[in-house]
Amino acid sequence: xxxxxxxxxxxxxxxxxxxxxxxxxxxxxxxxxxxxxxxxxxxxxxxxxxxxxxxxxxxxxxxxxxxxxxxxxxxxxxxxxxxxxxxxxxxxxxxxxxxxxxxxxxxxxxxxxxxxxxxxxxxxxxxxxxxxxxxxxxxxxxxxxxxxxxxxxxxxxxxxxxxxxxxxxxxxxxxxxx
Numbered sequence: 001x002x003x004x005x006x007x008x009x010x011x012x013x014x015x016x017x018x019x020x021x022x023x024x025x026x027x028x029x030x031x032x033x034x035x036x037x038x039x040x041x042x043x044x045x046x047x048x049x050x051x052x053x054x055x056x057x058x059x060x061x062x063x064x065x066x067x068x069x070x071x072x073x074x075x076x077x078x079x080x081x082x083x084x085x086x087x088x089x090x091x092x093x094x095x096x097x098x099x100x101x102x103x104x105x106x107x108x109x110x111x112x113x114x115x116x117x118x119x120x121x122x123x124x125x126x127x128x129x130x131x132x133x134x135x136x137x138x139x140x141x142x143x144x145x146x147x148x149x150x151x152x153x154x155x156x157x158x159x160x161x162x163x164x165x166x167x168x169x170x171x172x173x174x175x176x177x178x
Contacts, residue, residue, distance in 0.1 A: 006033070038115040041108065042085035043072030043163060045170040046095055046122040052143040054095050054125060059138065060160075068142065068152065069163045071095070081105075081118040089122070091132045093141045097125035104169030108162055119166035121173055 006023040009030070013019050017037040025031050046054040059066045071092045075084030082100065090096050104119040133139060144152070152158045153167060171177050 006031070034112055036113045036115075038074075038108075038113055039077065040075040040081055040084070040115055041073065041117040041162075042075050042081045042088065042120065043070045043117065043166045044085050044089055044100070044120040044122050045070055045103075045166060046089060046093075046097065046125040047146065048095075048126070048143065049124050051146060053146055053149050054089075054093050055142045055144060055149070056092050057140040057142055067160045067163075068158050069160050070166055072166075075118075081116075082120070085118065085120050089125070090129055091134075092137070092139050094127050094129040094131050095125040096128045097122045099123040101173065103173040104166070106165060106169075117162055117165075119169045121170045 004026040006021075006025055008021045008023055010022040011019055019035045019037060021033045021035060023031050023033050048054065054071060055068050056071050057066055057068050071089045072085055073088045073092070075081050079087070082102070086096070086100070100120050100122045102118060103121045105116050106119075107113065108115065108117050131139065131141070149158060149167070150171075153164060158164065158167070168177070
């Protein structure tokens with residue numbers, strides 16, 4: 001049996017990109033659903049020539065804690081995901097590179113969000129510039145060996161779920177998952 005989409009009866013915006021839909025479910029019941037119309041996101045597992053992973057550590061308001069993450073962020077409306085990822089890598093870390101591969105794309109939370117996240121793997125990145133933060137960014141750059149990042153993930157020190165998904169896609173691309 002094929003799943004049927006919900007019929008949207010009415011949509012109202014609380015703010016731009018935050019939508020409340022009154023929906024009729026396939027069983028006839030009425031349900032209020034929330035949708036966040038976020039822009040596309042992109043993130044990169046960037047490896048230096050010495051096979052170190054470029055990580056960022058920054059404070060995340062929702063969890064009220066600092067997290068290790070891959071460089072990345074919002075892709076602007078007029079950018080493609082690869083260009084957005086390159087921009088974010090440079091702005092957040094000062095690292096750049098030319099050997100970049102898309103290793104996966106996925107929905108961060110399809111129950112509530114409309115956006116996709118793109119994961120990339122970059123080889124041979126180099127520090128070529130200084131960091132250029134957005135107004136709400138305060139970012140530390142850390143270089144760790146790939147095996148240490150895997151160990152950090154196993155120990156629960158690399159906790160951002162979307163970043164773990166990018167790590168999985170990159171490791172699968174690199175044939176590091178058995």
